[in-house]
Structure formats: structure tokens, C-alpha cells
Amino acid sequence: MSAKDAYPLLEADLLPLSIGAALLGTGGGGNPYVGMLRSRELLRKGATVDILPLEALPDDAWIGEVGGIGAPVVGVEKIEQGEECYCAMRAVEDVAKVKMSALICAEIGGANSMEPVITAAQAGLPVIDGDGMGRAFPEVQMTTFFIYGAKPAPAAIADDKGNTVVFRDVVDMYWLERFARDTSVAMGAAAGLAIAPMRMDFVRRTAVPNTMTQALQIGRTVLDARARRLDVVDRVIATTGATLFFTGKITDIRRELKGGFARGEAKIAGSGDWQGCEGRIAIQNENLVLWVDGTPVIMVPDLIINLDLETGEPITTEVLRYGQRVAVIGLPVHDLMKTPEAMAVVGPQAFGYPDLTFTPLALGPVHG
């Protein structure tokens, strides 16, 4: 699942990319649809975006990380003006006095898969094939870049109205999250964030590799399976090495907005191989833990993905509802997210589950 050569991102790639990104969003990360339309407009107007392998650029090239910040539900209704991440990235360039050579995704999961594509099309830059999560996470500091020492400043946030706030000095990545979160709320709960420039040698060492390509391939698998009337869930499992952990019907869903996050829990009555069992998923924007009959079977940072049992469509946490029939699949997160440093930031404890010890999933067999 790697592409060793640079390749141009074509209009036809955007739909599969958005489907794969939604799946890697593990229930959160926001809907990539609006970003996909925006990217398509830019490509149709003649912009080109190349996807570069991690090996492509020299060590001293500067790489910019951009992404949207805010509540995913807001992002769908309050359509972004389109240049938020671009303005934030330019503001960082100004303060840091560097020119970016390429952009990289903060999170491949969900809407933020599209943000670097949009910014890259506007700025005429390539996008690196990789990201900072290999999935979606709710907070700014939860990237491999920050976990392995990226500088928290200077970073910048920009809104649809033309306001920019530069975080010139911040004590640490947690302070960046606090300021960026609060500022995004004041800006209307949707804004573009660019973090401090990173050197290519650092990105090479810390990025979750090849995730743009991975998302594209997952999306192509889904579209291909649908076109050939194959079982989409089976095909996704076969091509990604994911494991099926539960199938059933949603019987209860509880959601509340707490501290700017959608937190809650879904209960699933088992069907098929899990007839008579009860599944339970804890949610904080993303799916955090799956329990089957009280035993935790998948937990953060591994990926817990709800797919519609019939269509294979990934189901985001905000549209989960009573009666849906779902397949819950688990996919191991990249090894960079399993070290003790990573556990401190994205392990079950960091999400408020002190009693859980992270038990990593094994990668299943991968068929073409």
C-alpha cells in the first residue's frame, strides 16, 4: 500500500479519497463532502496538486501542516469561505520567515483530508503522502508531529471573515489546543489552522506514511465493490487487513455536547455471529472503545469503524441512530501511535479511561 512515485491528484480521485478519508475518520473528523467539492472546483479551474512520497524532498525543505478546526456539525452548515487554511498558512510563513515547499495533512480521517489539497491548489504546492494521525482525533496536539516534538509556535488560525490570530509563543502543544479551540469558537466554531513549519527530515521520521494513497485505495475498493455488487464490508476487510468485530442493530444512542465535543455512547444488539451479544461503543467525536458483552475488544488509538451493513458506507457518530444495522471493524493504528510517548497523548488514559490498558490489534491478512 505505498506509492513510491509522485502522482498528480486527478478530479476522478477526489470521490474515492473522500470515501476512504471518511472511513479512516473512525466516526469523526467531519464530513469531507464540502472539501471535496471545493477541491474539484479548483482542479477544474486548472490547479494541479501533486502527491509526493515522503522520500521526495530534501531534508531542509519546509513543510506546512494545515487543517480545519471546529465542530464538524458546524462545518457542514457554515460553509467555509475557502481560504481559511491558506490565510493561516501564509500568516505562519510571514512570522516564521520561511517559504513552504509542500503541505501535509494533520489528519487523514474526515474533512481534514481535503484541507491540504485545497490549500495546495491555491498556493501551487504539492502535498506529502502521509499525515499526522493515520485516522482522526479530536484535538490539535494528537498528531505524531506534536507527539515527537514539533514546535507549538508560531501557529496561526484564520476565519471566513478575514480575521487572523497568530500564536506567536505558546508554552506547549496543550496551550496551542486551548487557544486554537477557544479562538475557533469565537470565530464561529469553524476556522483554518496552520501549525509551525516542520523540516522535511523531521516529517519523514514522524509522519504516518502513505495515508493519502491508503485513503484513495480504500475509496476505490468501496466504489469498485459497489459497481460489481460485491459485499463492500468484506472487500474493505480483505484489502485493508481490518477485522470484523461485531455486527448488529443500534438499539440505543446517547449523545451530549461536553467541552466542545460530541460525547456519548451507542448500544448495539448483536446479529449473525454475534446473535445474543451486546456491543457498546464510547464516542468522543470519534469512536473510542468497543466493548462486547462488557469486555473491551478495540480501543484508541486503534481504529474503530462503523460501516453500514448493506452499503458499506462509513457511518459518522453524529448520524448514528436507532435501528441502523452496522458492521464494526477494527484496524490497527500505525506503530508511531503505539509508543509510550504516543500513549500519553492518544491512549485510553488520555481519553479518560484510566482502567483500560491498550491492547493493540493485529493486522489481518491483506488480499488484493
Place this chain on the structure above:
Amino acid sequence: MTILRKIDVADMEDIAIGGAVLGTGGGGDPYVGKLMAQQAIRQYGPVSLMDVSELDDDALVVPVCMMGAPTVMTEKLPQGDELMNAFRALEKVMGRKIDAVLCGEAGGVNSTTPFVVAAASGLPLIDGDGMGRAFPELQMVTFTLSGVSATPMVLCDDKGNSLVLDTVSNAWTERLARAATIEMGGSALLAFYPMSGKVAKEAVVRGTLSLCAKVGETLRSARAAHADPVAALADLLGAQILFHGRIMDIERRTEGGFARGKATVSGVEEYRNQTLRLDFQNEFLIAEKDGTVLATTPDLITLVEADSGDPVTTDSLKYGQRLITLAWPCNPLWRTPEGIKLVGPRYFKYDRDYVPLGE
């Protein structure tokens, strides 16, 4: 360059009292700022107060301020270097040396904070400010009326965080800076509204820092001479005595980050059998006697203790206090339609029109 006067450690006592009087009940206690200014003057020497007309047209002038909830500011003290950090950071953003320091708000704590930066930088401090009083929000300055942008602006906290804002309007600056200030723990220090000497000459409310010093001196010497400090103060400010009475009732609520409320004062002596009602929102905004509006924002309404002439803040109002209500006209810059729109009673959501106080 002509220096109006040198401000030394002892002068800061007078200025802090004057700042509280111009604070019209709000603006934060000048005490903490006074201590910081005195410390800076001891360390770096006295501050030169300069008239705004002395500035070159192309000089760069920058106001500094403390922002946040007055109650927090008195308990959570700045670490010490934030104001200078904000000032120097803005200098970097502007890409040139700043030539003079300006006061954003002569009422309350910010009557004293610019002295910290003026002392530490050795730069002259302009005798004037952007309000001639205190107001709760950062776009409420005469600089806004002159079209000066609050940004680029630098916001610093005690932990070492610093933010640079670039916004589409001064109202947006207020909104974003307020959010950041809350995150910083309820108080932050800032350098903002960078402007040229030419603009400053038009936009600054002149003479307000020396007025603060004179208010302090006047109260001090009247007390020493066993004269009536309130009469001396009213005389200096050209203020009317609106009322004399005891606080009978206070109603306070915290709403949208403001201490909003009402106070009812029952008249004594020649005001016996009369009732004054005061509306406040951090500052005193409306004074109404038996249903007749006597004074409204942006004119200045200040309450002082009847015996000592000491100013009383809205958050320290208590049942039974015997207070005299003074009111005097605001700077003419506020009396324009734009000024009233920015700081008149309707902005503060009162269903009242501005009633200009007679001279």
C-alpha cells in the same frame, strides 16, 4: 521635545486615585498597576510625560493595556514582563522602533499600566488616552472613531504565551481577544492600536494623565487643609453634584462577562425624600432621579464617599454607604453620532437616548 513633567514614585499615588475617579466605578482597581509602575520607576527612573502635539507626524505611538475581569486582575498578578514583552513583540511585527507610549484608558487600572512600559523602555509617555474615562470593551476608544485599527495587536500572559491578532474590525478584535483573555486565566496584557503621531494628535483625548495626577493632589490637599474634598474635586472636574444619599438596595448579576446591575440611593439633606437609581455595567452608565434621566454614558458618573471624596467602584457598593454622585461631560469626540453609537446607552442595551450633560 518639551517634557510636561517627570512622574516619580510618589506621583503614582495621586495618579492612581485620579484613575479611580475617571474609572467611573469600573476599569479595575489601579492599585496593582500602581505597584508595578512604582517598581519600574524605582528600577529605571522617572517617566517623562509629553504633550501629544510634541510628536513628529511620522512617529510611531503604541498604547498598552491590561485586559480582563477587574476582580481577577487584583488577585492574579502579572508575572512582571508581559507588558514589555507585548510592546517589544508589536515593535517586531511593525518592523520599526516605537517612539512613544500611550495610555489606552485613563480610568481604572490602565491609568497606571503605561507607566510600567514608559519607565522600562525610557520612552516618553503621551499625556492623554483613548477614552478620558473607563469603558469595558477594547473597541470603545476614540482611536476607533479616527479609523485606527486595533491590530496588529499582541496579547501576552503570565505563562509565556503570546498571540498576534490581525482582524477585520475592532469589534472582532474585542471578540477574539476576549476569548483568548479568558483562556489565559481572565487577565492578559496587550499592546495595540499602533498609530502615527499625525493620527494620535487627532485621536487622543488630551491631558488626561496630568488630570489624574491633579485629581489625586486636589483630594490630598483638601483633606490636609480640612476643606471639603468633594467640593474641591467637583470644582476641578467641572462636575455637577447630582445627588447625596445612602445606598438602599443593590442588584448585581454577571451577564455576558459584565457585572451588570442597579443601585438605589435614598437622598439625605437637601435630597431627602428623593431617590436616585443608577444602572451600571462595570462602570456607572445611567443616573436617573425619580424617573428623570440626569446623566448617561458617555458622560462621566462617579460616586465618591461623602466625607473623604474617595471614589467607590461598582463592585464595592454596599448597603448603607453615604455617597455623593458626581457627573461631568465627556470629551466632545464621544458626543458625535459615531461616538454615541459606539458607547451610548443603546450600545449597552438600555432603552434610553443619550442626554448630554450641561457644561
